[in-house]
Amino acid sequence: MSISVMKFGGTSVGSVERLKRVADRIISKKNAGEQVIVVVSAMGKTTDQLVSMANEITSQPSKREMDMLLSTGEQVTISLLSMVLQERGHKSISLTGWQAGIQTEAIHGTARIENIKTPVILRYLNQGHIVIVAGFQGVANGNITTLGRGGSDTSAVALASAFNASVCEIYTDVTGVFTVDPRFVNKARKLKEINYDEMLELAYLGAGVLHPRAVECAKNNDITLVVRSSFENEEGTVIKEEVSLEKERAVRGLAFEKDVTRVTLLGLPNNLVSLSQVFDLLAAHHINIDVIVQNVLDEENVSLSFTIINTSIEETLNVLENNKESLEYQDLKIESQLAKVSIVGSGMVSNPGVAASMFHQLAENSIKVKMVSTSEIKVSTIIDEKDLLKALDVLHAGFKLSDEVSKVY
Amino acid sequence: MSISVMKFGGTSVGSVERLKRVADRIISKKNAGEQVIVVVSAMGKTTDQLVSMANEITSQPSKREMDMLLSTGEQVTISLLSMVLQERGHKSISLTGWQAGIQTEAIHGTARIENIKTPVILRYLNQGHIVIVAGFQGVANGNITTLGRGGSDTSAVALASAFNASVCEIYTDVTGVFTVDPRFVNKARKLKEINYDEMLELAYLGAGVLHPRAVECAKNNDITLVVRSSFENEEGTVIKEEVSLEKERAVRGLAFEKDVTRVTLLGLPNNLVSLSQVFDLLAAHHINIDVIVQNVLDEENVSLSFTIINTSIEETLNVLENNKESLEYQDLKIESQLAKVSIVGSGMVSNPGVAASMFHQLAENSIKVKMVSTSEIKVSTIIDEKDLLKALDVLHAGFKLSDEVSKVY
Known part of the structure; x- marks a missing residue:
């Protein structure tokens, strides 16, 4: 018997009624002869409600206590x-992260999974149970940890890997991966297939349909992912290493992020260690950095800009200001209400005109590019958040993303 | 340094605002030089909400999954x-039942605590932390268990015993233990002291202020309990072995229960094993029985009546009907909407007229007694639930429970 992993996100399990529909899908899979591991998130707005209770108490709750608090959300879902499933006559068992053997780093709020101890789940599977695991959470040294944003996707992929699952299906509130988030651009088109690297770059597409960590984990372990709707019976998008379709397309889709803040350190000493000092320090505080740009001002000084998400502003400023002397920078500037827009596609590497075309389209529409960063399959620009929708429309049309492209063999 | 255990019930922790008031009390205790272990229940109506979600799914949820579901309630409270406390500058750590080392029987819904592994809590106490433990829950073979009604009180007492605490304070929404539940009888009076046995019998007094299991656990381990209000600074009621006050009073207070159902088995074979067969069977299904009365009908047959709480009706009927042949009874009758009223007092044993006086008072007020059961310090009667309030008023006045009695040395 092969093992299937099915993951259902917060909207898919948002009410008892929806849990019953989720059960239909699980039972079909089980009846098709699969052993089934189900991973679920907290129901609907539960996490938001818990966060707002914590915020009534403090703006900076201890991360350990936040993990203790938030992990209850998935625990409610798994039991219900x-x-x-039991009411429908099926054997099933719910397991929290620690019960399922999901061991993580000893970090709170953004822990990575280190190891999955398989005996408990295996025993239940072999007894014929449908095993329902709380996503987003694990255990480290007897403390409950959480995996941070997109954590339940990562739980699902890690379980698929640990149990050699034939497939890992991510059921969500969209029908697949789109050329761009369809809530923001009308003409967005659903992709049939996409490879891991493209998906990694597009990860925030389609209502944040899949977290990059989950994609990375799938790539590293060669797990085929399927992203599909838990509400409609449409085919989803398959994410795997080799994608046969749409080969000649340079840009596969657009990714974007809102709530971006740029932090600039002016007058950093122009030496070999200043950069690593800054980012070591931020890493030690688990502050995630995205785009980084460094300019030389003169022989002694450089300026360094990087982007963070808005929710990290307070902590980032604290850390940087408390270490102004050791970092030896002269001034600190901050600019919020920015957005990041990226074009993504593995065809880009052999097509050097793509980045130029992007800048051209933005400039023609008076959208100012504030930072640029590139990879082999992506060009990202930081722009004002107010220009975001216009930029998406312009680029989606400019790169003809609405058009189906005929297969190329 | 001595260790104090403080337990706060659901109403005391019903909102973030109330948690802040609870924190005041905890901080005072800590500042007085005590090491503090705090036990909390789920906030306000949380448990009810969780139960009603489960009931949307099934009328008979698996007990294991109910424990999984309900245990999230306390987990939310401990983290918040x-x-x-941390926001107020104090070191504190929250621990679930399994993290706190609270090991129980492998039974769901009504597990008893078997053992508390102390190293984790001790380590945190010695590091100067206020330790906040989720009441009502434990762990057995890696499964989350719950202790059933009054479980958080039991958690508190068990912790007080395991850590040799100097005192175990139960903070609740009443100011102490009363002669009768003050919500039902105006003239109820707060007791200064009461001994374990009386408290055991009165356990349901005063809004179910303390669960009998907790009292029993305190008695067995000689833990002095204090029941007091978490909202007012009044002195509470001390519960301990030797009580010096009010010695000459025969009746200390009244206890009662609503939602009582009487089950009667007619035509049971009159042999040595029939009774034990019935109660073995019910015990195997963890159905709690209260008052038991057996009458001989004739040489071959006996009738057996016992009371259960209303919520056990369905399961009790299932069990009894499924085993009608092996139990060999002829008919089964059931009567609901009954109540139990008891008079309690350790002075009763030397005062044989007390029971007679109780029956006399009830009869004079046309209250029909349907079943009777007695112990050394208690006389219980089963009456129609509609007569309950009248019975309480009559007995509270009849036994002069509103009057303070002068000390007797």
Whole structure:
């Protein structure tokens, strides 16, 4: 018997009624002869409600206590879903992260999975149970940890890997991966297939349909992912290493992020260690950095800009200001209400005109590019958040992303 | 340094605002030089909300999954309370049942605590932390268990015993233990002291202020309990072995229960094993029985009546009907909407007229007694639930429970 992993996100399990529909899908899979591991998120707005309770108390809750608090969300879902399945006459068992053997780094809020101890789940699978695991959470040294944003996707992929699952299906509130988030651009088109690297870059597409960590984990372990709707029976998007379709397209889709803040350190000493000092320090505080740009001002000084998400502003400023002397920078500037827009496609590497075309389209529409960063399959620009929708429309049309492209063999 | 255990019930922690008031009390205790272990229940109506979600799914949820579901309630409270204390500058740590080392029987819904592994809590106490433990829950073979009604009180007492605490304070929404639940009888009076046995019998007094299991655990381990209000600074009621006050009073207070159902088995074979067969069977299904009365009908047959709480009706009927042949009874009758009223007092044993006086008072007020059961310090009667309030008023006045009695040395 092969093992299937099915992951259902917060909207898919947002009410008892929806849990019953989720149960239909699980039971079909089980009846098709699969052993089934189900991973679920917290129901609907539960996490938001818990966060707002914590915020009534403090703006900076301890991360350990936040993990303790937030992990209850998935625990409620697993128990209720298990009841639904049992009521329908199926054997099922719910397991929290620690019960499922999901061991993580000893970090709170953004822990990575280190190891999955398989005996407990294996025993239940072999007894014929549908195993329902709380996503987003694990355990480290007896403390409950959480995996941070997109954590449940990562839980699902890690379980698929640990149990050699034939497939890892991510059920969500969209029908697949789109050329761009369809909530923002009308003409967005659903992709049939996409490779891991493209998906990694597009990860925030389509209502944040899949977290990059989950994609990376799938890539590293060669797990075929399917992103599909838990509400409609449409085919989803398959994510795997080799993609046969749409080969000649240079740009596969657009990715974007809002709530971006740029931090600039002026007058940093122009030496070999100043950069690593800054980012070592931020890493030690688990502050995620995105785009980094460094300019030389003169022989002694450089300026360094990088982007963070808005929610990290307070902590970032604290850390940088408390270490002004050791970092030896002269001034610190901050600019919020920015957005990041990226074009993504593995065809880009053999097509040097793509970045130029992007800048051209933006300039023609009076959208100012504030930072640029490139990779082999992506060009990212930082722009004002107010220009975001216009930029998406312009680029989606400019790169003809609405058009289906005939297969190329 | 001595260790104090403080337990706060659901109403006391019903909102973030209330958690802040609870924190005041905890901080005072800590500042007085005590090491503090705090036990909390789920906030306000959380448990009810969780139960009603389960009931949307099934009328008979698996007990394991119910434990999984309900245990999230306390987990939310401990994390939020810990945040409040940390925000006030105190070191604190929240621990679930399994993290706190609370090991129980492998039974769901009504597990008893078997053992508390102390190293984790001890380590945190010695590091100067206020330790906040989720009440009502434990762990057995890696599964989350719950202790059932009054479980958080039991958690508190068990922790007080395991850590040799100097005192175990139960903070609740009443100011102490009363002669009768003050919500039902105006003239109820607060007791200064009461001994374990009386408290055991009165356990349901005063809004179910303390669960009998907790009292029993305190008695067995000689833990002095204090029941007091978390909202007012009044002195509470001390519960301990030797009580010096009010010695000459025969009746200390009244206890009662609503939602009582009487089950009667007619035509049971009159042999040595029939009774034990019935109660073995019910015990195997963890159905709690209260008052038991057996009558001989004739040489071959006996009738057996016992009371259960209303929520056990369905399961009790299932069990009894499925085993009608092996139990060999002829008919089964059931009567609901009954109540139990008891008079309690350790002076009763030397005062044989007390029971007679109780029956006399009830009869004079046309209250029909349907079943009777007695112990050394208690006389219980089963009456129609509609007569309950009248019975309480009559007995509270009849036994002069509103009057303070002068000390007797």
